[in-house]
Amino acid sequence: MTAFEAAGLTRSYQLEGVTVDALRGVDLTIGDGEFAAILGPSGSGKSTLMHLLGCLDRPTSGVLKVGGVDVSTLDDTSLAELRNRMIGFVFQSFHLLARTSALDNVALPLVYRGVAKTERRSRARRALEAVGLAHRLDHRPSQMSGGEQQRVAIARALVGDPQVVLADEPTGNLDTRNGEEVMGLLERLNADQGVAIVLVTHEPEVANRARRQIHVRDGLIERDVA
Amino acid sequence: MRTAEAFRMALEALRVNRLRSALTMLGVIIGVSAVVILVAIGTGAKDAIEDEISGLGSNIILVVPGQLNFQAAPTQSRLDLSDVNYVRRVVGDPSRVTVSVQSGENIRVGRNEAFVTVVGTDENIRNVFERPLKRGRYLTETDIDTRRRVAVLGSEVSEQLFGDLDPVGRQATIAGVRFRVVGVYEKVGATFGVARDRETHIPVTTAQRLLGVERVNGIAIGASGPDVIDSLGQRVVDALTSRYPDEKFSAVTQTQLLGTIGTVLGMLTGVLAAIAGISLLVGGVGVSNIMLVSVRERTKEIGLRKALGARQRDVLGQFLIEAVLLTTIGGTIGIALGVGGSLLIETLSPVPASITLWSILLAFGVSAVVGVFFGVAPARRAGRLDPVVALRAE
Numbered sequence: 224m225t226a227f228e229a230a231g232l233t234r235s236y237q238l239e240g241v242t243v244d245a246l247r248g249v250d251l252t253i254g255d256g257e258f259a260a261i262l263g264p265s266g267s268g269k270s271t272l273m274h275l276l277g278c279l280d281r282p283t284s285g286v287l288k289v290g291g292v293d294v295s296t297l298d299d300t301s302l303a304e305l306r307n308r309m310i311g312f313v314f315q316s317f318h319l320l321a322r323t324s325a326l327d328n329v330a331l332p333l334v335y336r337g338v339a340k341t342e343r344r345s346r347a348r349r350a351l352e353a354v355g356l357a358h359r360l361d362h363r364p365s366q367m368s369g370g371e372q373q374r375v376a377i378a379r380a381l382v383g384d385p386q387v388v389l390a391d392e393p394t395g396n397l398d399t400r401n402g403e404e405v406m407g408l409l410e411r412l413n414a415d416q417g418v419a420i421v422l423v424t425h426e427p428e429v430a431n432r433a434r435r436q437i438h439v440r441d442g443l444i445e446r447d448v449a
Numbered sequence: 450m451r452t453a454e455a456f457r458m459a460l461e462a463l464r465v466n467r468l469r470s471a472l473t474m475l476g477v478i479i480g481v482s483a484v485v486i487l488v489a490i491g492t493g494a495k496d497a498i499e500d501e502i503s504g505l506g507s508n509i510i511l512v513v514p515g516q517l518n519f520q521a522a523p524t525q526s527r528l529d530l531s532d533v534n535y536v537r538r539v540v541g542d543p544s545r546v547t548v549s550v551q552s553g554e555n556i557r558v559g560r561n562e563a564f565v566t567v568v569g570t571d572e573n574i575r576n577v578f579e580r581p582l583k584r585g586r587y588l589t590e591t592d593i594d595t596r597r598r599v600a601v602l603g604s605e606v607s608e609q610l611f612g613d614l615d616p617v618g619r620q621a622t623i624a625g626v627r628f629r630v631v632g633v634y635e636k637v638g639a640t641f642g643v644a645r646d647r648e649t650h651i652p653v654t655t656a657q658r659l660l661g662v663e664r665v666n667g668i669a670i671g672a673s674g675p676d677v678i679d680s681l682g683q684r685v686v687d688a689l690t691s692r693y694p695d696e697k698f699s700a701v702t703q704t705q706l707l708g709t710i711g712t713v714l715g716m717l718t719g720v721l722a723a724i725a726g727i728s729l730l731v732g733g734v735g736v737s738n739i740m741l742v743s744v745r746e747r748t749k750e751i752g753l754r755k756a757l758g759a760r761q762r763d764v765l766g767q768f769l770i771e772a773v774l775l776t777t778i779g780g781t782i783g784i785a786l787g788v789g790g791s792l793l794i795e796t797l798s799p800v801p802a803s804i805t806l807w808s809i810l811l812a813f814g815v816s817a818v819v820g821v822f823f824g825v826a827p828a829r830r831a832g833r834l835d836p837v838v839a840l841r842a843e
Contacts, residue, residue: 279756279836300760307758318753318840322465334454335758379757
């Protein structure tokens, strides 16, 4: 099975009356368990591509299948459910709920899946243990280092057993040591659990740790190196 | 998403912004407590007046000349004592009919002087009105028949003229004529601003001679039961109209008075409640405003929740519950303050206040509705946020 299958994907925006073509026809297939990096300078369209893959946005034209499902056939509610089931997000700025414990932050995706509280908490605890934060369950984001916060975010991405983790500049806000730790964690998850990882970055050394580099420029895939 | 979870999140959000939540609630609290207090005052006033009317006695019919409505000028009475006897025959039981001739006069005892309402009446007044005696005796049939110069004093008149002395058997001068006091009434209070304790009762025949009139001001009938009041009143009015075809007569019952007063005070209470309701509405606008600010502030959080799989209705529900919690918690506090305030007013001030269940339920219901009504717009805005835009927001 393939995680993502895109054909002729375009995305245009209207910016103050001017049409901006962020993606101009992308064909891309990412298989299960792959570890791919999407690279490109800012404005290249890599973020737009990630939003489309993450079902946060819809293509202007073209076909996008996520886990075999054509997203154009889904309404907003089904799209939210697909997101919840299939995709885990890791953001550059962590995006944790500030006044909420690590455990509850991690459990949040399960809330929207309708999982009962006790199960939510035990699954969240396991996910936090898997990222090495068993000792930080009740800590709030403000009580943790950047690296720890990003590991909480990774636990949150994993708690729902997604097919893919989309990581948008996951090391962008971290120092080298913490960035290294986060990358190691992603690699281990990919290797041990078979979760496909799609990494968006503009740093070549981060991208080089992936087994495949997809270079995006001017809304098109310029190079796809496996 | 489970509703319980949505409530927990909403409560958490309110707790985090404690001061802001409290200030937002304040509008609702003031509105709701104002509704409860003002309705309590309106209802209290109505109860007090209804008590006064019921305190007159039971099943009373007042027969007065002319047509009774609020626009008409009072009609000069042409009823006299023969008409009273005629009404007695119509009613069938003479002891249930009494009469009054009224005039404001000076009454003097030694150096003490008072201006009182002198009421010429008869021995049947005790059968029609609630007028318990404190001392001495009522007027008797013989007093009326022989035009005795005797008087029964209202409690306040007695106090003013005689102080602590027992007035029974003593002399008092009314409009220059000497009267003997034969009785003193118990204190009964005022009805419609008529100070009944400032009345002095003398035989109707004596009063007519004293005032130089033949007429009587009105006739009062005590019906034997509540169910015959209307028919008896009509019968008396018909009989008087057939005797004087050119004149009009009216029968006024306590029920009518209660109805009229009830309508007027009900309207007053409604107006008070409406004014308080406006402040509740203003409170609702405050809630709406704060919720919009909150949605803007938490745009990133909304984007994140959506990315993690929150559907539009999950986000909408979360913010709507937050708004409704703001107004219902505010409403509950407002009810507590309103009830407390009403009790305080009732105990510490002469203003009567009577708490009604309907005003409490209404105030609570309205605050919940205000929450939904004013929460919907911000909640919809939150629910419809585009996750990509929301996540990018700084």
